[in-house]
Amino acid sequence: MFSGYFAAMVTPFFKDKLDLNSFEKHLGYLVDSGISGIVVCASTGEALSLSTNERIDLVATAAGVVNGKIKIIAGIIDSMTENCKALMKSTEDLVDGFLCICPFYIKPSQEQIYSHFRILSESTGQKLILYNNPARAGSCISFDTLKILSERKNIIGLKDCGSDLSVFSRWRIQLKDDFVFFSGDDSTAYGALALGARGVISVTANVAPKMCAQTYRTFKQGNVEDFRYLRDTLAPLHFLMFDYPSPAPAKYALSRLGLIKNELRSPLSPIDAKTQAKIDEFMEKVDIT
Secondary structure, eight states: OOOEEEEEOOOOEETTEEOHHHHHHHHHHHHTTTOSEEEESSGGGTGGGSOHHHHHHHHHHHHHHHTTSSEEEEEEOOSOHHHHHHHHHHHTTTOSEEEEEOOOSSOOOHHHHHHHHHHHHHTOSSOEEEEEOHHHHSOOOOHHHHHHHTTSTTEEEEEEOSSOTTHHHHTGGGSOTTOEEEEOOGGGHHHHHHTTOOEEEESGGGTOHHHHHHHHHHHHHTOHHHHHHHHHHHHHHHHHTTSSSTTHHHHHHHHHTTSSOSOOOTTOOOOOHHHHHHHHHHHHHOOOO
């Protein structure tokens, strides 16, 4: 089962090169936290700033460190079908599944979206989680398209970052029971879980994975008092992770923890002094480790 909290991992850099030593250190921090899994080379991982070889190196490094302890999903963040197929072919033996975004910028029709995902499904035996993020992609899988795609054996779920939480119940109840919905928004994740989502693909879990996992467990156990405390304690951090273009806030927080360097690839840049002060204040008040 794909369920629980997954960290949408940042990609560490040092002097504009991949920093695989820091990546391994961050992986160790996540594996030890109790979260369910990681997503490598997706939006939070600055996927569009990575070469194909860099993406493969990151997935291979993650597989070696994780060694089956938690699930690994590789982000397939590209608009060209052949590029997606090539990346999947290079990494399919290393991962538990792929997160495949709706083709972005080109604004494809629903027929073209269906064709794209059908081809990806046919090109691998791995599990696919489709990814709706209309604010970034400019296009979105409709319910009718999703319903047809969900009948394919290896298309097992959808990560949704839209503003309409009703899809987690309205769409879910019309699909097969084992089709998995993931929230892609920490700030509304528990609303999505209450409506039937089975997991969260999270930016905050980079920084506070133990607390995210604990919050998820208390929610599932019906431990209302502990859940409320953890939910409300984490709430400011969820918003701080997007107080400046992501993943800059997460990278700053991780640099404070000594896990990675506070470096991004242009045009992204480190957070400003105002956001830094807010994160400093939160981390001085709350022990997230």
